Amino acid sequence: MSAAAPWTIASVRSALKARKISARELTSDFYARIDERNPELNAFLTLSPERAFAQADRMDAAVASGEDLRPLAGVPLAVKDVISTKGIRTTCGSKILEHYVPPYDATSVERLEKAGAVILGKTNCDEFAMGSSNENSAYGPVRNPIALDRVPGGSSGGSAAAVAGGLAVVALGTDTGGSIRQPGAYCGIPALMPTYGRVSRYGLIAFASSLDRIGPFATTSEDAATVMSIIAGRDENDSTSALVPVGDYDAEIAKPLSGVRIGVPEDYFGEGLDSEVREKVQAGIALLERLGCKRIPLQMPHTDYAIATYYIIATAEASSNLARYDGVRYGLRVPGTTLGEMYRRTRERGFGAEVKRRIMLGTYALSAGYYDAYYLRAQKVRSLIARDFSDAFQKVDAIITPTAPTPAFRLGEKTADPLQMYLADIYTVTGSLAGVPGISIPSGKTKAGLTVGMQIFGRHFGEGRVLQLAHAFERAGGFAL
Amino acid sequence: MKISREDVIRVAELAHLELSPEEIDLYRGQLDEILTYVGKLEELDVTAVEPVAQVLLKQQDDEHPELREDVPRPCDVAPAVLAQAADAAPPFFRVPKVIDR
Numbered sequence: 161m162s163a164a165a166p167w168t169i170a171s172v173r174s175a176l177k178a179r180k181i182s183a184r185e186l187t188s189d190f191y192a193r194i195d196e197r198n199p200e201l202n203a204f205l206t207l208s209p210e211r212a213f214a215q216a217d218r219m220d221a222a223v224a225s226g227e228d229l230r231p232l233a234g235v236p237l238a239v240k241d242v243i244s245t246k247g248i249r250t251t252c253g254s255k256i257l258e259h260y261v262p263p264y265d266a267t268s269v270e271r272l273e274k275a276g277a278v279i280l281g282k283t284n285c286d287e288f289a290m291g292s293s294n295e296n297s298a299y300g301p302v303r304n305p306i307a308l309d310r311v312p313g314g315s316s317g318g319s320a321a322a323v324a325g326g327l328a329v330v331a332l333g334t335d336t337g338g339s340i341r342q343p344g345a346y347c348g349i350p351a352l353m354p355t356y357g358r359v360s361r362y363g364l365i366a367f368a369s370s371l372d373r374i375g376p377f378a379t380t381s382e383d384a385a386t387v388m389s390i391i392a393g394r395d396e397n398d399s400t401s402a403l404v405p406v407g408d409y410d411a412e413i414a415k416p417l418s419g420v421r422i423g424v425p426e427d428y429f430g431e432g433l434d435s436e437v438r439e440k441v442q443a444g445i446a447l448l449e450r451l452g453c454k455r456i457p458l459q460m461p462h463t464d465y466a467i468a469t470y471y472i473i474a475t476a477e478a479s480s481n482l483a484r485y486d487g488v489r490y491g492l493r494v495p496g497t498t499l500g501e502m503y504r505r506t507r508e509r510g511f512g513a514e515v516k517r518r519i520m521l522g523t524y525a526l527s528a529g530y531y532d533a534y535y536l537r538a539q540k541v542r543s544l545i546a547r548d549f550s551d552a553f554q555k556v557d558a559i560i561t562p563t564a565p566t567p568a569f570r571l572g573e574k575t576a577d578p579l580q581m582y583l584a585d586i587y588t589v590t591g592s593l594a595g596v597p598g599i600s601i602p603s604g605k606t607k608a609g610l611t612v613g614m615q616i617f618g619r620h621f622g623e624g625r626v627l628q629l630a631h632a633f634e635r636a637g638g639f640a641l
Numbered sequence: 642m643k644i645s646r647e648d649v650i651r652v653a654e655l656a657h658l659e660l661s662p663e664e665i666d667l668y669r670g671q672l673d674e675i676l677t678y679v680g681k682l683e684e685l686d687v688t689a690v691e692p693v694a695q696v697l698l699k700q701q702d703d704e705h706p707e708l709r710e711d712v713p714r715p716c717d718v719a720p721a722v723l724a725q726a727a728d729a730a731p732p733f734f735r736v737p738k739v740i741d742r
Contacts, residue, residue, distance in 0.1 A: 263721035357697050370695040396709050402697065468679040479656060486657065488734050493727035499737050504659035516658055520668055521675060523656040524644065537682050539692030544685065546696055578671050579678055595696030620697065 167329045169383045172235050176223055183216035183223075183234035187278050190236045194280065194327050202302050203312075203321040205241050207281035208248045212236075215278045230276030231386065237272055238328035240319045241282040242289050243374065244363035245269055248279070252365050253287040253297040253315075256485050256492045256510025266363025267398065268332060268374050268391045275390045280328055283318030287512045288482065289339055289367045291315045292584040295575055296514040303571070306348055307610060310568035313343030316377070320347040323377045330387050331377040336368050337470050338564075338588025340375045341600035345563035345613020348602045348639075350630055351377050352384045355621050356595035357402035359388075360395030368477035369400075371470075371592050381601065381630040385409040388623055404621050412624030413631040418452035420629065423556030427463040428587055434566045440612040440641060441562045444603035447638050448560065448629065456556050460548040463590055465541050470589035471582055472525050472538035478515075479522030485510060517578060542593050549594040553619050558629055561587050563600040563613030587615060597623045601630045604641030614638075643676040644669060 165171070167186075175181045181189075191209060198204050219234045239245060242252045244262035251257045265273070273279060286296040294302040294317025302317040304310040305325035312321040316333030320343035323331045333340040335353035344351020352375045359374045366372060376387035392406045424445055429438060449455050487493035487506035494509050496502035511519070525534035552559055565586055574581045591598040596617050603614035614633075618626040633639075649669045653660045660668065723729040728736075 260725060263718055263725070355697075356695075400695075462685075465682060465685065468682050471675065472679060472682075483657075487727060488736055489722070490725040491727075496737060499739050500657070502737055503657040507657055508659040511658075516660075516664075517668060517671060519656050519658065520649070520652050521672055524648070524652045524672065524676075527652065527655060534676075534679065536692055537687060538679075539694060540687035540690040541682055541685060543690050543693045544687070546693065579674055582675075593696075 166326055166379050168380055169232060169235050169329065169386050172329060173229060173233065176219070176229060176234050179223065183219040183278065184213060186234055187212050187216040187236065187280070190280055190327065197325055197327060200303060200308065201305055201321050201325055201327070202300050203283055203318040203325065203327055204238070204281045205251060205284050205299050205318070206249045208245070208279055211248065212278045212280055215273065219276055219278070231390065232272060233276035235277045236280050236329050237277040238280055238283045238319055238322040238331040239269060240285050240316050240331070240333050242285060242334055242365045242367070243269060243332055244365065245279065245282065248282060250282060250365070251299070252289070253285045253299060254510065254512065254515070255298045256506070257490070258492065260491050262363070264363060267360035267395045269363065271390050272387070283316070283322050283331060285318055286315035287515050288365070288478070289315040289334055289336055290478070290514050290518055292338065292342060292581050293569070293574065294318065295571065296512060298512055301571055304346060304568050307568060309570055310610070311346065311571055313346035313568065315339040317343050319377050320344055320349065320351065323347070323379060324349050329379070330383055332374055333377055334364060335373050335375055335592065336371045337474060337592050338585040340377065341588050341598055341613065341615060342564050342584065344377060344600040345611065346568035348611030349377055349379055350381050350384050350599060350601045351375070352388065352599045352623070352626070353591070353597060354388065354392065354623055355402070355597045357400050358597070358621065358623065359391045360398040360401045362395055362397035366481040368474040369481065370477060371474060381413060381627055381634050384599070385413050385627045385631070388627070392623070402621070407621070407624040409624050409627055413627045415628050416452065417448070417629065417632045420453045420558065421456055421556040422448055422453045423456050423458040423552050423559045425458040425460040425463065425552070425559060425561060427460045428561035432565050432583070432586070433562060436606040437562050437566060437612050440604040440606070441560070441614050443641050444614045444633065444638055445560050447636060447641065448633060451632050451636055458552050458556065458559065460552060460590070462541065462544045462548050466545055466590040466593060467582055467586055469538045469541045469545060470585070470593060471521070472534050473542060473593070475518040475522030476525045476535050477522070479519045479526065482515065482519055514578070545590055546594040549596055549617070558625055559617040561615045561617070563587060563615040567606050567610035567612060591617050596620055597626050599626050599630050601633060602639040642673060643680070644673050
């Protein structure tokens with residue numbers, strides 16, 4: 161493949177149609193690139209060439225017989241390793257699932273494959289999606305393809321690095337507190353967290369069930385929209401998947417921006433925001449204004465309480481969800497003389513430090529005597545944060561903020577201080593708690609060449625609006641501001 | 642101090658984690674720092690605020706039935722599921738003896 165122009169869904173499609181390349185050749189090219197770059201990036205944990213080539217051959221057969229191409233025919237896809245893939249090892253970045261092979265596919269994977277996508281393999285991530293740097297993976301950190309001494313962000317660091325590094329055309333990630341958007345910002349690509357309930361989570365291995373979402377990484381807003389149009393929608397295997405009809409994202413992104421009201425909350429531009437990030441996001445907002453948007457100042461007064469709220473709620477839910485890893489039904493078992501001893505030894509050996517820390521915090525927050533002070537209070541503050549968003553959306557159509565307070569930090573820079581690591585999520589957890597969709601798109605680079613992410617929040621089920629703004633911004637050259 | 646060594650030991654028991662003495666000390670310090678930070682939630686008056694467990698389902702419940710028809714369907718996954726177990730004696734999972742008699 162050409163190093164200059166990365167493949168997109170559209171360019172794969174036209175190349176296949178014109179028979180300039182076969183799906184098998186394209187798949188081989190991507191595996192060659194993975195062989196070359198993955199030892200350095202560590203973006204993929206498991207490759208699935210058998211399944212990939214079988215799918216590529218099916219797409220080539222369709223081309224040969226003159227059938228209409230499916231929407232993602234031959235498109236190389238990477239899948240975060242917390243999303244189940246039948247017959248392909250799924251580790252969640254954890255030793256406790258080192259040899260786990262799911263007996264079924266996640267709905268999002270099934271839908272993408274049915275649409276023609278070629279699953280290249282599974283991408284590295286923080287253990288059970290808990291982390292902001294990908295350094296909590298039991299299989300080693302991922303390196304940022306645009307600066308190898310930097311983290312790619314987390315927890316979907318492998319998916320972001322795979323797409324940004326040209327090792328996949330699109331990827332699936334998951335976002336609980338920022339785990340799609342922040343790596344998108346650090347690696348310089350569009351990364352969309354859909355509305356809570358928009359994409360089925362059947363087959364997603366749970367971290368925090370009131371927050372977890374699946375969404376796409378891509379190199380263009382258009383590709384993110386196309387993937388969304390395939391994975392969005394009700395799934396009877398996930399009772400939390402929404403019945404709300406799915407928008408026509410491919411059509412919505414093409415609409416002009418004139419008159420769109422964008423809210424800029426001053427609470428996201430205060431202390432702790434890197435000056436170059438501030439400058440680039442402000443320049444991005446100015447570009448949106450030139451494209452016809454109306455800028456409206458906002459106050460979202462509970463923003464400062466979001467990290468504390470999030471880390472109580474997410475860890476409480478995690479402590480419950482991760483109780484299932486006890487050595488009985490799947491994954492690692494470390495023998496013990498009693499059942500309790502087997503549980504404890506298995507969990508001690510199988511879980512890494514951050515997962516244990518979060519299980520401890522969540523168990524404490526739910527334990528007798530502390531429930532009201534921590535968990536119940538956090539659930540109430542969550543109401544206030546959600547209200548900040550619903551109040552804002554009375555006045556505006558979208559909210560623009562930085563995605564993260566700094567560009568990608570150095571490997572090892574924050575590993576000794578969990579609280580500092582948590583604060584990397586300060587601008588993303590708000591939207592997670594409120595359930596709204598949010599995209600991170602590149603808005604230029606710092607002097608050192610690191611990408612800056614601009615975040616666009618929309619109303620519940622307003623993915624079309626968010627993608628429309630991203631697409632117009634991209635077409636006006638905003639990614640390279 | 643928000644959390645004592647004894648609290649950490651009690652929570653580890655509840656969570657079925659076997660922590661080394663070094664881990665107990667490390668987590669005590671780190672959890673204490675995190676809980677101190679979380680203490681900022683006490684600044685807010687939440688007496689009149691309803692807690693939310695989840696953001697969207699309530700709105701949906703009002704308009705849409707979330708439950709599908711209760712129709713039996715074939716479910717032939719037991720062999721594949723048991724194949725993932727460390728110690729299976731189909732159709733059972735085997736674990737250390739729980740009851741003495």
